Amino acid sequence: MIIKVCGLRDPENIRAVMGLGADMIGLVFDRRNPRYVSSIPSNVGLLPDYASIQGRDLNEDGKVARVGVFGSDMPQNIITMAYNYKLDYVQLYGKNDEIMINNLRLTLRDEICPGIKFIKAIGIADMEDVGLWRKYKNVADMLLFYPKKQYGNDVDTKFDWSLLDYYDGDIPFIISGGIGPDDVEKVFSLTHPCMAGIDINSRFETSPAVKDISLLKPFIESIRNG
Numbered sequence: 001m002i003i004k005v006c007g008l009r010d011p012e013n014i015r016a017v018m019g020l021g022a023d024m025i026g027l028v029f030d031r032r033n034p035r036y037v038s039s040i041p042s043n044v045g046l047l048p049d050y051a052s053i054q055g056r057d058l059n060e061d062g063k064v065a066r067v068g069v070f071g072s073d074m075p076q077n078i079i080t081m082a083y084n085y086k087l088d089y090v091q092l093y094g095k096n097d098e099i100m101i102n103n104l105r106l107t108l109r110d111e112i113c114p115g116i117k118f119i120k121a122i123g124i125a126d127m128e129d130v131g132l133w134r135k136y137k138n139v140a141d142m143l144l145f146y147p148k149k150q151y152g153n154d155v156d157t158k159f160d161w162s163l164l165d166y167y168d169g170d171i172p173f174i175i176s177g178g179i180g181p182d183d184v185e186k187v188f189s190l191t192h193p194c195m196a197g198i199d200i201n202s203r204f205e206t207s208p209a210v211k212d213i214s215l216l217k218p219f220i221e222s223i224r225n226g
Contacts, residue, residue, distance in 0.1 A: 001187075002174055002197025003220055006069065007035035009209040016213050018064045020220050023197070025064060026091065029081050030071040034208040035201075067091050067119065075104050082113050091119040091144060101139040117141040119174075123148030124159045127166040134169070143173040144199060164192050172196035179203065181215050184222045198223075 006026030008014050014025060028035045065088040068081050072094030082090060090108070092101065101118060108116045120140040122132050125148040133143055145167075147159040158178040167173065176199035179187065187198055202208075204215045 001223060003223060004067065004174060004176075004197060004199040005204070005211060005216065006067070006176070006199050006201045007033075007205075007209055008211065009035060009037050013209075013211055017211055017216065020213070020217055021224060022064060022220065024067050024089070026067045026069050026199070026201075027085060027087075028069045029073070029077075030069060030093070032071060033069075065089060069093070072096065075100065075107075078104060079107060079112060082108055082116060087113060087116060089117050089119050089142075091121060093121045096120070098135060098139050101136065105139060119144050121146055124163055125149075127163055130163055130166045133167065133171065133173075137169065137171065140171055142196065143169075143171050145173055145175050146199075147177040161186075161190060164190065164195070167192065167194065170194065174199050176201065181219050184219065184226065187223065188226055 002023045003021070004024035004026060005017050005022045007028055008017060008025050009027070017025060027037050029037055066085060067089040068078070068085060068087040069091045070078050070081075070093065078090060081087065090104070101120070105116075105118060118140055119142045120133075120136040121144040122129065122136075124130060124145045129148060130145070133140075136143070145159070145164065147157050161175070164173075164175070172194050173192075174197040175190075175195070179198055179200050180203035200216075200219075204211050204219070206212045
């Protein structure tokens with residue numbers, strides 16, 4: 001099962017999370033989000049150093065994928081961040097049409113970040129929302145289902161996970177929204193064949209963008225040992 005820890009910013013916190021066995025880390029490039037990674041000059045020793053040296057000191061073996069999280073952003077900004085931060089995935093929220101995503105894929109894959117993949121985030125409140133995946137079937141490598149009104153807010157709510165039964169696609173998906181330290185059994189109760197993993201964030205924090213290692217460690221161990 002994929003474990004994505006999203007909303008990271010501090011280099012030492014990133015190193016600690018990587019050491020726990022997370023599969024993906026999420027860097028948020030949406031200014032509306034309190035976990036926004038600002039563009040600080042690379043010589044100050046903060047996270048942009050991670051970009052300036054292409055992440056080698058933080059991820060030498062390449063086993064932890066870097067996911068850039070974007071809202072309805074300009075394609076050029078997404079391209080810039082993908083290059084600077086050596087992203088493995090671009091995760092898109094907002095109203096991104098198929099043509100825009102496909103053009104972005106072609107630009108990044110052919111010229112800038114060969115092999116980069118795309119995650120399309122879809123807000124879920126009812127079965128009709130689940131069906132929105134069809135709009136992205138030709139451009140998404142993975143989907144992320146999240147509570148429809150949650151993005152950009154610190155709302156620890158889950159959507160009705162039974163709605164996932166209405167997903168009839170073949171694109172793998174991960175889920176987010178309100179997943180916390182006590183949800184191991186609930187996560188294992190999901191048996192959809194396309195269920196690929198989970199995205200965890202605010203319920204494992206001491207403050208926005210700072211993950212509590214004492215909460216993450218036993219949770220990740222339980223998922224891995226389950």
